[in-house]
Amino acid sequence: MRERRFLHTIPWMQQLFIAFFYLLYLASILTPGYASAHGGVVLEDDLCVINVGFYQAHFTIFQPINTQHEQFCEDLPGTGESVFVLEYLHDGLEQLPVDFRIIRNVTGMGLFAGVNDVEALGDLDVVTEFYHPPVTEPDAFAVLHEFAEPGAFIGIVTAVHPDTDTLYTAVFPFEVGAFGLNYPLIAVGVVLGLLAVLAVSSRWRSGGATVATLCAGLLLPMTADAAEIEDVVSADGYYRVTAISRIHPLAINQMHAWELQVFDRSGQPVINANISVSGGMPAHDHGLPTDPRITRELGEGRYLLEGVKFHMRGAWELYVLIDATGRPDTATLSLEL
Amino acid sequence: MRIFLTLTALVAAIALWWWIFPPHPGWSEDELVSIQNIWLESLPALPDDPTNSVADDADAQILGHRLFFDLRMSATGTTSCATCHQPQRGFSDGLALSVAIGQTKRNAPGIAGLAWSPWLYWDGRKDSLWAQALSPLEDAVEHGGSRLMFAHLIHTDEPYRALYEKVFGPLPALDDRSRFPIAGGPLASDEGRAAWDAMDPDDQREINRLFSNLGKAIAAYERLLVHGSSRFDRYVAELMETGDSEQLAGSELRGLRLFINEANCTQCHNGPLLTNNAFHNTGLLSLPGKLPDIGRSAGLRKVRDDEFNCLGPYSDNPTVCDELVYAGSGKENVGAMKAPSLRNLADTQPYGHAGQFATLGEVLDHYNEAPDAMIGHNEAKPLDLWPWQVVDLEAFLLTLQAPLATDPSWLEPPDQ
Ligand SMILES: [Cu+2]
Numbered sequence: 001m002r003e004r005r006f007l008h009t010i011p012w013m014q015q016l017f018i019a020f021f022y023l024l025y026l027a028s029i030l031t032p033g034y035a036s037a038h039g040g041v042v043l044e045d046d047l048c049v050i051n052v053g054f055y056q057a058h059f060t061i062f063q064p065i066n067t068q069h070e071q072f073c074e075d076l077p078g079t080g081e082s083v084f085v086l087e088y089l090h091d092g093l094e095q096l097p098v099d100f101r102i103i104r105n106v107t108g109m110g111l112f113a114g115v116n117d118v119e120a121l122g123d124l125d126v127v128t129e130f131y132h133p134p135v136t137e138p139d140a141f142a143v144l145h146e147f148a149e150p151g152a153f154i155g156i157v158t159a160v161h162p163d164t165d166t167l168y169t170a171v172f173p174f175e176v177g178a179f180g181l182n183y184p185l186i187a188v189g190v191v192l193g194l195l196a197v198l199a200v201s202s203r204w205r206s207g208g209a210t211v212a213t214l215c216a217g218l219l220l221p222m223t224a225d226a227a228e229i230e231d232v233v234s235a236d237g238y239y240r241v242t243a244i245s246r247i248h249p250l251a252i253n254q255m256h257a258w259e260l261q262v263f264d265r266s267g268q269p270v271i272n273a274n275i276s277v278s279g280g281m282p283a284h285d286h287g288l289p290t291d292p293r294i295t296r297e298l299g300e301g302r303y304l305l306e307g308v309k310f311h312m313r314g315a316w317e318l319y320v321l322i323d324a325t326g327r328p329d330t331a332t333l334s335l336e337l
Numbered sequence: 338m339r340i341f342l343t344l345t346a347l348v349a350a351i352a353l354w355w356w357i358f359p360p361h362p363g364w365s366e367d368e369l370v371s372i373q374n375i376w377l378e379s380l381p382a383l384p385d386d387p388t389n390s391v392a393d394d395a396d397a398q399i400l401g402h403r404l405f406f407d408l409r410m411s412a413t414g415t416t417s418c419a420t421c422h423q424p425q426r427g428f429s430d431g432l433a434l435s436v437a438i439g440q441t442k443r444n445a446p447g448i449a450g451l452a453w454s455p456w457l458y459w460d461g462r463k464d465s466l467w468a469q470a471l472s473p474l475e476d477a478v479e480h481g482g483s484r485l486m487f488a489h490l491i492h493t494d495e496p497y498r499a500l501y502e503k504v505f506g507p508l509p510a511l512d513d514r515s516r517f518p519i520a521g522g523p524l525a526s527d528e529g530r531a532a533w534d535a536m537d538p539d540d541q542r543e544i545n546r547l548f549s550n551l552g553k554a555i556a557a558y559e560r561l562l563v564h565g566s567s568r569f570d571r572y573v574a575e576l577m578e579t580g581d582s583e584q585l586a587g588s589e590l591r592g593l594r595l596f597i598n599e600a601n602c603t604q605c606h607n608g609p610l611l612t613n614n615a616f617h618n619t620g621l622l623s624l625p626g627k628l629p630d631i632g633r634s635a636g637l638r639k640v641r642d643d644e645f646n647c648l649g650p651y652s653d654n655p656t657v658c659d660e661l662v663y664a665g666s667g668k669e670n671v672g673a674m675k676a677p678s679l680r681n682l683a684d685t686q687p688y689g690h691a692g693q694f695a696t697l698g699e700v701l702d703h704y705n706e707a708p709d710a711m712i713g714h715n716e717a718k719p720l721d722l723w724p725w726q727v728v729d730l731e732a733f734l735l736t737l738q739a740p741l742a743t744d745p746s747w748l749e750p751p752d753q
C-alpha cells in the first residue's frame with residue numbers, strides 16, 4: 001500500500017482546533033447551565049435515565065428549532081417547541097400503556113417536588129400544561145410540546161400494569177427558560193466541565209490510538225481467505241468451531257449461508273446442539289443487518305447457518321452460542337472483508 | 338536575513354498548498370478494490386423478481402408505463418405517480434415533502450435502480466417494487482383511490498382492459514355491481530371500508546389479485562429505469578484499462594479519496610449504486626412541529642404484516658423470501674432509514690428522509706459533525722474534516738451524475 005492518508009501525517013493541527021472548540025464548549029457549560037439531575041431522572045454516562053417504578057427508560061429532551069441536536073435531561077434553556085423522547089430498554093415497560101403529562105409546578109417544593117407532592121395536588125387537570133393519553137409503543141415514545149412561557153414544570157410519566165392495575169410513576173420537576181444563578185446547577189456545571197476536560201484528553205489519546213492502529217493496519221498482511229474460518233475454540237473451551245462460507249470469495253451485500261462444523265474438546269462432532277448466532281462490527285459499534293439462524297443440521301456435527309449478510313467492508317465478528325448437553329459456550333469468529 | 342525569511346515564507350506557503358491540495362499519489366491495492374466496488378460496471382445483471390411473474394414482460398411494461406403517468410389513477414383525477422416522481426427531476430419532485438391530495442410525511446426519493454433493492458421506502462416497509470406501488474394508490478394524501486375504484490377503471494377503459502387481459506388473463510365479473518361495488522377497500526374511510534367489508538371473501542381476493550397485478554405492471558415498468566455511466570465510471574474504466582485517466586479533476590479525486598477512506602462514506606454508500614440498501618441511523622433532525630421518525634423499527638413491523646409481502650398470497654413465489662425471513666430486528670433499527678443511492682444527486686434535491694437538507698453542502702456539514710440523534714443512536718462518527726475537504730467530497734459526488742440508460746420513450750408519458 002502506498003501513502004494513502006496524507007492528512008493523518010499532521011493530525012496535531014486538527015486536534016489543536018478540536019481542543020480550542022472544547023475550551024469554548026467548556027466555557028459555555030460553566031455558565032449557569034442546563035444539564036442537571038433531580039427527581040426521577042438521573043444522569044448515567046452521557047444519557048439520562050428515567051425510573052418508572054422498577055422499569056427504566058432513556059429520556060431526553062430536544063429543542064430542535066433553537067438548539068438543534070443538543071440534548072437535555074430536564075431543564076430547558078428556552079421556551080418553544082420541545083420534543084420529549086422516551087426510549088425503552090426492553091425491560092417490560094414497552095409492553096405497558098404509558099402516558100405523559102406536564103403540569104405547572106405549584107407544589108411549592110420547586111425542584112425537590114416528588115410523587116407525594118404531586119399526589120397532594122389532587123386534581124391534576126387544572127394545572128396540566130400538556131397531556132398525552134396512554135399508548136403502547138414497542139421501541140420509543142415521543143411527544144412534542146410548545147412552551148409559550150418560561151416557568152417551573154413537573155413531568156409525570158405513568159405506566160399502568162393491565163393485569164394487576166399497579167401504577168408506576170416517574171415524577172421529574174424541571175424549569176423552562178430564563179433561570180437565574182443557581183448554585184447547585186453551577187456545581188453540576190463544574191463537574192461537567194471537568195468531564196469535558198477529561199473528554200478532551202481522552203480525545204487526544206484516542207487520536208493517537210487511531211494513528212497507531214492505522215500504522216499497524218498498514219503493516220499487517222491481508223487476512224487469508226475469510227470465507228473459511230478454521231478451528232476456533234469457544235470461550236470456555238468446550239467446543240471447537242470451523243465455519244465455511246457458501247459463497248467464495250466472501251462479498252458484501254449478498255445474502256448467503258455458512259456451514260458450521262462443531263466439535264467437542266476431544267474432536268468428536270457435536271450433534272443436536274442448540275446454536276444461535278449474532279454478530280457485528282465492534283469497531284463500528286453495530287450488529288448484523290440480518291438475524292441469521294441455523295435452519296438445518298447436516299449430520300456429523302455440521303449445521304447450516306442461513307440469512308447471513310455483511311453490509312460493509314471491515315472487521316466483522318460472529319458470535320456462535322452453542323449449547324449441547326447443558327454447556328452453553330460462545331465461539332467468536334473473526335473475519336475481515 | 339531577508340532572504341532567509343522570504344525562503345521560510347515561501348516554503349511555508351508551498352507546504353500549506355500541498356497540504357490543502359495534495360497531489361494525487363495514485364491508488365493502493367485496497368483503494369482500487371473500494372473504487373471498483375462502487376463502479377457501475379460492477380453492477381450485477383438486473384436481478385430476477387420471482388414474486389412477480391410479469392417482471393420482465395413487454396406488455397406488462399407498457400401497461401405499467403401507462404399506469405405510472407395516468408392522472409385517472411387517483412380519486413381527484415389530478416395525481417399520477419409522475420406527480421411526485423418526475424422523470425426530468427430524477428424521478429423525484431424537488432420538494433422537501435411531496436404534495437398531491439395532501440402532504441406526505443417524507444421526502445420523495447428518485448426511483449431509478451430500485452430493482453436491486455430488497456427494500457422499498459425510507460423505512461423499508463415494502464419488500465418489492467410491486468407491493469410498494471400499491472400503497473400510494475390508496476394513500477389518502479397521495480392518489481386517494483381504492484382498489485375497487487382502480488379495478489373498475491381497468492374494466493371500463495377499453496385499451497386498459499385489453500392490455501390487462503393480455504398480460505394477466507380475464508378480469509373478474511366487474512359488471513356485477515352487487516358483488517363489486519364501485520369503490521372501496523380495506524384502507525378506505527368509512528363508506529368504502531363498509532362496502533369492502535360487505536363483500537364475499539372470494540371476491541375480495543379476486544380484487545386483491547387484480548390490484549396486485551397493477552402493482553406488478555408498474556414494477557415491470559420501473560425495472561426499466563436504470564442508471565447510466567457517469568464521468569466517475571468512465572474514470573474507473575480508463576483507470577482499469579490504462580492505469581491512468583484524466584476524467585476526474587484534482588478536487589474530485591481528493592473527494593473520491595476521502596469518500597472511500599477517512600470520510601467512511603462507503604460503510605453505507607457502497608456497491609455500484611452507492612447504497613448497501615441497509616438501514617442506518619444518521620441522526621437527522623426532525624422537522625419543526627414533527628416528532629422524530631422511528632424509521633426502520635416501525636417499517637419492519639409493517640412489512641412483516643403486509644398482505645402483499647413476499648410470503649403473502651399474492652406473491653408469485655413465496656419460497657424465495659430470505660430478505661424478509663432473516664430481516665435484522667436489532668435495536669439499531671430505531672430511527673434508521675434506508676441508505677439512498679448517491680447517483681444523480683444533482684436531480685434530487687432536497688435531501689434526507691424529510692427533505693431536511695436543501696443542499697449537498699448541508700448534508701456534508703451534518704456528517705462532519707455527526708451530532709446526537711434525537712431517537713436511537715447516530716451510527717456515523719464525527720469526521721472533523723476541513724472545509725476544503727467538504728468541498729472536495731461534494732465535487733466527487735457530482736461526478737456520479739448521468740442520464741439514465743433507459744430508452745427515452747419510457748421517460749415521457751406514453752402517447753395513448
Ligand atoms: Cu460497520
